[in-house]
Every structure is written in structure tokens, then in C-alpha cells.
Amino acid sequence: MKPNFEPLKDIPGTTIFTIELGQLGFELNQFCMTLRKAENRKEFLADQRAYVDKFNMTEEQKQAVLDRDFQKMLDLGGNVYFLSKIFASDGLSYVEAVSTMTDMNVEQYKQMMLDGGRNIEGWRSKKERGEA
Amino acid sequence: MARITAGVTASHVPAIGMAVDLHKQEEAYWAPMFKGFEFSKQWMRENTPDVAIIVYNDHASYFGMEIMPTFAIGNAASYGIVDEGYGKRPIPDVQGHPQLSTHIAASLITDDFDMTVLNVLEVDHGLTVPLSLMYGAPENWPSKVIPIAVNVVMYPQPSGERCFALGKAIRDAVESFPEDLSVQVWGTGGMSHQIQGARAGLINEPWDRKFMDDLVNDPENLQFKPHLEYMVEAGSEGVELIMWLVMRGALGPKVDEVYRFYHVPASNCAVGHLILTPQEA
Numbered sequence: 177m178k179p180n181f182e183p184l185k186d187i188p189g190t191t192i193f194t195i196e197l198g199q200l201g202f203e204l205n206q207f208c209m210t211l212r213k214a215e216n217r218k219e220f221l222a223d224q225r226a227y228v229d230k231f232n233m234t235e236e237q238k239q240a241v242l243d244r245d246f247q248k249m250l251d252l253g254g255n256v257y258f259l260s261k262i263f264a265s266d267g268l269s270y271v272e273a274v275s276t277m278t279d280m281n282v283e284q285y286k287q288m289m290l291d292g293g294r295n296i297e298g299w300r301s302k303k304e305r306g307e308a
Numbered sequence: 309m310a311r312i313t314a315g316v317t318a319s320h321v322p323a324i325g326m327a328v329d330l331h332k333q334e335e336a337y338w339a340p341m342f343k344g345f346e347f348s349k350q351w352m353r354e355n356t357p358d359v360a361i362i363v364y365n366d367h368a369s370y371f372g373m374e375i376m377p378t379f380a381i382g383n384a385a386s387y388g389i390v391d392e393g394y395g396k397r398p399i400p401d402v403q404g405h406p407q408l409s410t411h412i413a414a415s416l417i418t419d420d421f422d423m424t425v426l427n428v429l430e431v432d433h434g435l436t437v438p439l440s441l442m443y444g445a446p447e448n449w450p451s452k453v454i455p456i457a458v459n460v461v462m463y464p465q466p467s468g469e470r471c472f473a474l475g476k477a478i479r480d481a482v483e484s485f486p487e488d489l490s491v492q493v494w495g496t497g498g499m500s501h502q503i504q505g506a507r508a509g510l511i512n513e514p515w516d517r518k519f520m521d522d523l524v525n526d527p528e529n530l531q532f533k534p535h536l537e538y539m540v541e542a543g544s545e546g547v548e549l550i551m552w553l554v555m556r557g558a559l560g561p562k563v564d565e566v567y568r569f570y571h572v573p574a575s576n577c578a579v580g581h582l583i584l585t586p587q588e589a
Contacts, residue, residue, distance in 0.1 A: 179464060183536050189506030190544050194463040202373050209372040212391050247505065256504040256545075257368040257461055264393025269323065271575050274508045285509060289573040293500070293511025300540055 188302045189278075191250040201253020207231040207241070208254070211261035220265060247277050310408065310485040313357060315555040315563070315584045316348075316494040317523075320364065320437040321501075323575035325397055328440045341579055344569035345441050348583060351567065352442045352450075357492040359405045360451045361412075361478060362435050363554040364496045365460045367392070369432035377424035378466050379474065381416070382431075382455035383409045390430035399440070402431055405452040408485055412454065415481035421474055431455055438496045441581070451492075460497065460548045465535060471550045472531035475557020482558075495555030497548030499570070500541075501577035510543040511578050516570065519549060520580060524565050527556045555584075562587040 184192040191197070198205075207228065210216045220227040228238040240248035241262065249259055256274075263273035275285035288294060302308035324341070327333060333342040369390045371377070387402040416423050435455055443450060456478075459465055466474075475493065482491050499516040502508050519542075522530040531553055538547040556563075566583040 181463075184463065184539065187507070187540055187544070189508075190502065190539070191505055192463050192539060192544055193461060198373060198376070198462050205368070205373045209368065211393055212369070214391070214395070217393070250504055255368065255461060258373075261368070261393040269575070270503055271323075274503045274576055277505050278508050279506065288509055289511075289576065292513070292572050293578065294502075294507065294509040296510060296512045296515075296541065299507050299510060 186302050186308060188299055188305055188307060193255040197253045198255070199253070201255065203231055203233045204237045204241070204249065204252060204254045205258040207233060208258035208261040211265050217265040244276070246273060310482045310487060310489040310491055312479055312482055312493060312558055312586060313490045314355060314492045314566070315559045315582075315586075316438070316442065316492060317552045317555055317580065317582045318438040318441050318494065318496055319498055319574065319577060319579040319581070320434045320496045321574045321577045321579065322392070322433040322437065325433050325437045325440055326394075328445055329398055341571045341574055344571055344579075344581065347567055348442055348569075348581065349444055351583060356450045358452060358489040359408055359454060359491045360494055361454045361456060361491060361558075362438065362494045362496065363456045363458060363551045364431075364434035364438070365458050365548060365551065367432055367434060367461065370430045376459055376462055377457065378459045379421060380424035380426050380457040381409060381413045382426045382429045382457070383413055384427055384429060387453070387455060388430040389436065390432050392432055397433070397436060399436060399445070400448050402435070402439070402449060402453045402455075405454055407487070408489065409454045411485050412478065412481040415484065416474070416477050419477045419480070421477055426455075426457070429455060434496055438494055456554065458551050458554070460550060463535065465547060465550060467535075468531045468533050468550050468553050471553040472527060472557040475554040475559075478554070479558045479560065493555045493558040495552035497551050498542070498546060499549065499578040499580035500543050500546045502543030503545055503576045505544070507543070509576055511572050512541050512543070513570070513572065513578065515541045516578055516580055520568060520570070520582060523552055523556050524563060524582070524584065527553065559584055559586045560588055
């Protein structure tokens with residue numbers, strides 16, 4: 177059956193990690209996997225530029241890592257479970273890191289979760305929101 | 309003969325594991341959630357299976373992008389705990405049941421499920437957090453475990469129909485194993501959550517509750533729910549819920565609902581939990 181990736185692109189504020197993005201982000205995600213080892217986390221944090229230069233990532237991917245621009249990393253083929261190794265190295269929780277991709281600060285984001293999470297109304301479709 | 313005695317579903321939020329490891333269960337944030345599992349821990353003490361088949365997903369912990377199996381089965385005597393970037397969880401290794409997992413793997417492949425066989429595997433929060441929720445923090449896990457790993461991370465994931473059918477095939481495999489064993493099947497992950505992008509933090513409680521109702525009473529229709537609906541309505545990571553269909557397929561047509569719990573939030577997620585028993589057992 178012919179795969180259909182198009183409807184996934186209509187979900188607002190969401191980057192679905194597809195097999196296509198997996199190809200694009202291969203080197204970025206493999207770099208993340210090295211941070212499962214404590215000695216690599218230490219080496220990465222000691223000289224981040226030197227560490228990312230050891231990998232065959234694009235310059236754009238490397239810069240997104242150095243900037244901790246997680247949305248950019250998603251756009252360039254990163255997957256959040258792989259990227260979690262970066263924010264784990266920084267000592268950040270999922271909530272702390274994930275909130276940086278929203279328009280809220282971490283305290284506002286935590287409060288939203290305590291209040292029951294983000295309401296789906298208005299968040300189902302880019303077309304519905306006039307974004308596409 | 310081996311038999312399936314119960315099915316369990318539980319979310320596997322990593323922060324829950326940390327809360328257990330750091331003894332935060334009594335803190336105001338966590339107490340209501342852990343309270344919801346008190347019944348379950350007691351029930352598990354009274355109904356401890358010999359083996360728990362735990363359907364979970366790896367979160368870029370053991371599998372990198374080199375290998376992304378759609379369905380895989382652990383076939384080892386024991387499974388180590390993987391370091392996910394925060395250091396290893398201070399919990400015991402998970403003990404396998406190689407005789408039963410060998411039988412199940414062979415049976416599933418014979419039934420046309422093209423399983424990847426994992427003779428070496430380290431497990432992450434996807435498998436260990438449900439163990440902590442159901443068993444607390446024992447010196448050794450009271451059940452042997454057979455991990456079944458499902459790709460829910462990279463689209464396209466296996467379909468709901470395929471997951472449900474895999475569960476049915478697991479039931480056939482268990483019931484044709486000659487040794488007298490009680491076996492539970494656990495489906496992990498979910499419920500609604502999205503941990504990326506501007507829409508992060510999405511929770512859809514009405515959808516989650518309907519999903520639990522349908523999983524119990526109408527799985528034959530629920531299996532056809534498309535991935536897109538999970539992703540739109542339950543968040544990009546809500547698609548993990550297809551793993552609950554594997555559990556449900558393994559329990560047979562009719563079940564009794566022993567227990568249900570739902571709570572928001574744990575970290576970025578809605579926590580859902582069911583204990584079901586097959587009516588024919």
C-alpha cells in the first residue's frame with residue numbers, strides 16, 4: 177500500500193517522526209545515542225563544539241544542538257526520544273525541555289499540566305487554524 | 309498447560325520511575341497518582357503471575373537508528389537496565405523465561421508474524437516503570453518477564469489490527485506451552501500525551517476514557533482506529549496506545565474489568581491503568 181504522509185503534516189505544532197525524517201536525521205539521532213554513556217556526556221559538556229564535530233551532521237544540525245533549539249532539531253530529523261539524551265545530559269527533565277518548544281515558560285507549562293493539560297479544541301488541524 | 313490469567317495496562321512515564329527511585333510517592337504532586345495503584349499492588353501480591361509478557365516500546369534507549377524493528381521479542385535469560393542519559397535506574401535486572409519466550413517466538417513466526425528475535429536486550433522505562441507501578445521497589449521482581457518491543461516511535465507504526473492480531477497469536481502460543489504457568493500480558497504506554505512541538509502538553513481526557521471503554525468492551529472495532537486519529541486526538545506520542553491492543557487481543561473475546569484508574573498529570577502525560585481478566589479462564 178502506498179504510504180500517505182500528507183495528513184500528518186496538517187497537525188498543528190507537531191512534527192511526526194516519519195521514516196523519511198529518520199533518513200534526514202540519522203546522524204543527529206546517532207550522535208544523541210552516544211550520550212547514553214556517562215563519559216561521553218562529560219566529554220560533550222566539556223567541549224560541545226569539538227564533540228559535535230566528531231559526527232557527520234550538517235552544520236545546521238550541529239548549530240541546533242549547540243543552541244538547544246529542539247524545534248529546529250525536530251525539523252532536521254531529530255526525534256524527541258533521541259533528543260532527550262541531550263537534555264538529560266543538561267540535567268533537564270522532559271517537562272523542562274519540552275516546555276521550551278511551546279510559547280510558555282516552564283512554570284506556565286507546569287501549571288497547564290496541573291490544570292489538566294492542553295485542551296485539544298483549536299489544535300486539531302492547521303487548516304482549521306488558518307495556518308495552511 | 310500455560311494460561312493467560314490477566315491483562316494489565318499502564319502508562320510508562322519516565323518521571324514515575326524517578327519518583328519511585330527518589331522516594332517521592334508521598335509528595336503532593338505524586339501522591340494522588342500512586343494512590344491509584346495501591347489496589348493494583350495488593351491485587352498483584354494476590355495474583356502474581358509466573359511470567360509477565362510486557363508489550364512496550366524502546367525510547368531510543370537500546371535501539372538506535374541502525375535497527376528499528378516493528379515487532380521484536382526478547383529471548384534472553386535476563387535483561388539489563390539501560391542508561392537513558394540520566395544514569396541507570398537503581399532497580400534489579402529483569403529475569404526472562406527463555407523456554408517460554410523461545411516457544412512464543414517460534415509460534416509467532418510460524419503464525420506469520422515476522423518477529424525480530426532479541427537474544428541480548430537492555431530494557432528502558434517503557435518496561436520498567438510498569439513493573440515499579442505494579443510491584444513497587446522489591447529486591448527482585450516477583451515475575452519472570454518476556455519483553456515484546458513494538459515500534460511506536462517511527463511512522464509508519466504497525467496497524468491497530470496487526471497489534472490486536474499479535475495479541476491473539478500470543479494467546480495461542482501461551483496456551484500451547486506444555487508447562488503449567490500463569491501468564492499475564494501487559495500493554496504499556498499512553499495515554500494522551502505529546503512531548504514535542506508547540507502543541508506539547510496535549511491531554512484529551514474524554515478520548516482517553518472512551519478508548520478504555522472500547523478496549524474493554526469493543527476491541528473488535530477499536531482495532532481499526534487509524535494512526536492519524538491517535539496522533540491528532542491523543543497527541544503525537546499517544547499512538548503508543550496501539551500496544552494496549554496487543555494485551556487485549558491476548559485476553560479473548562470477553563473480559564471482566566477488575567480495576568480502572570485515570571489521572572492527569574504525570575509529567576507531560578495522562579496516566580491510564582486497567583486490570584482485566586479473561587472470562588473463560
